[in-house]
Amino acid sequence: MAGQMLARWLDCGLDPSRVTVLRPSGRAVAEGVAVLTDYPEKLEPGTTVLLGMKPYQLADVAARLAPLCRADTAILSILAGTPLASLRAQFPAPQSIVRAMPNLPVGLGEGVTALFTDEATPPESRAQAGALIEPLGLAEWIGDEALFNAITALSGCGPAFLFRFVDALARAGEAIGIPVDQAARMALATVQGSANMAARARVSPATLADQVASPGGMTREGLNVLDADERLLTLLTDTLAAARDRGEAMARGA
Numbered sequence: 640m641a642g643q644m645l646a647r648w649l650d651c652g653l654d655p656s657r658v659t660v661l662r663p664s665g666r667a668v669a670e671g672v673a674v675l676t677d678y679p680e681k682l683e684p685g686t687t688v689l690l691g692m693k694p695y696q697l698a699d700v701a702a703r704l705a706p707l708c709r710a711d712t713a714i715l716s717i718l719a720g721t722p723l724a725s726l727r728a729q730f731p732a733p734q735s736i737v738r739a740m741p742n743l744p745v746g747l748g749e750g751v752t753a754l755f756t757d758e759a760t761p762p763e764s765r766a767q768a769g770a771l772i773e774p775l776g777l778a779e780w781i782g783d784e785a786l787f788n789a790i791t792a793l794s795g796c797g798p799a800f801l802f803r804f805v806d807a808l809a810r811a812g813e814a815i816g817i818p819v820d821q822a823a824r825m826a827l828a829t830v831q832g833s834a835n836m837a838a839r840a841r842v843s844p845a846t847l848a849d850q851v852a853s854p855g856g857m858t859r860e861g862l863n864v865l866d867a868d869e870r871l872l873t874l875l876t877d878t879l880a881a882a883r884d885r886g887e888a889m890a891r892g893a
């Protein structure tokens with residue numbers, strides 16, 4: 640995930656010599672970006688640290704990283720299910736700690752990133768974090784951290800649910816006789832074109848769905864299946880709730 644964010648920042652003109660990536664594998668990241676496999680001796684004043692490892696690694700990483708941090712080090716965490724209070728407990732020195740929840744299309748500048756911080760983060764640091772995220776796509780500040788896991792379920796996990804939908808649309812096409820390759824191409828292009836159209840439309844996606852459905856025609860019969868007993872809505876509500884609940888459990892250390 641962090642690699643997608645970095646790719647977009649580099650595409651937008653970030654000087655690679657200003658970036659250092661710490662990763663155990665030491666794998667190269669991009670031309671001009673320094674890669675370390677162990678912690679440096681110090682951090683430069685005003686360094687922004689993006690935490691992009693797995694959430695369960697927070698304590699181990701903080702044990703090495705927190706002693707290097709200063710009051711003017713800014714922490715940006717993309718760790719799912721990891722509350723700001725946990726980050727503050729692990730990183731006592733930095734004033735600026737911001738939670739960000741990006742999704743994978745940030746690499747194209749077409750992502751969604753939710754942001755949350757607390758009163759301890761100075762307003763100018765909050766603005767800096769917002770400016771950093773802005774080229775990644777839609778950025779949404781969240782007022783209530785209690786919603787962060789729900790928002791993660793919608794936009795952070797959302798691409799996976801959409802990819803599953805595209806796959807299922809193609810397989811359903813195959814199930815009613817369309818050749819497999821053709822069904823895959825047509826499902827993806829249908830979702831891409833429809834998403835682009837919905838993004839530009841003056842009316843809601845719900846209205847657009849009705850506009851596709853000619854009275855007495857084919858689409859309405861299909862929509863009736865999705866709408867019966869709110870099948871699709873129930874399925875997606877259950878999907879988001881399960882993802883959200885996992886975030887809540889992670890926050891409790893499970």
Ligand SMILES: NC(=O)c1ccc[n+]([C@@H]2O[C@H](COP(=O)([O-])OP(=O)(O)OC[C@H]3O[C@@H](n4cnc5c(N)ncnc54)[C@H](OP(=O)(O)O)[C@@H]3O)[C@@H](O)[C@H]2O)c1
Pocket residue numbers: 640641661662663664665666691692693694696699700717718719720740741742743795
């Ligand atoms: N995937 C998503 O769509 C998504 C969306 C939003 C947020 N997130 C969050 O992003 C984080 C990473 O998820 P991911 O899917 O990107 O996983 P990932 O592809 O496995 O990336 C994890 C990264 O952490 C590095 N790493 C492993 N151990 C480390 C250590 N001890 N110190 C420093 N870095 C270490 C790995 O380095 P190597 O490559 O060298 O092994 C790798 O670059 C998670 O906290 C997740 O909640 C993910």
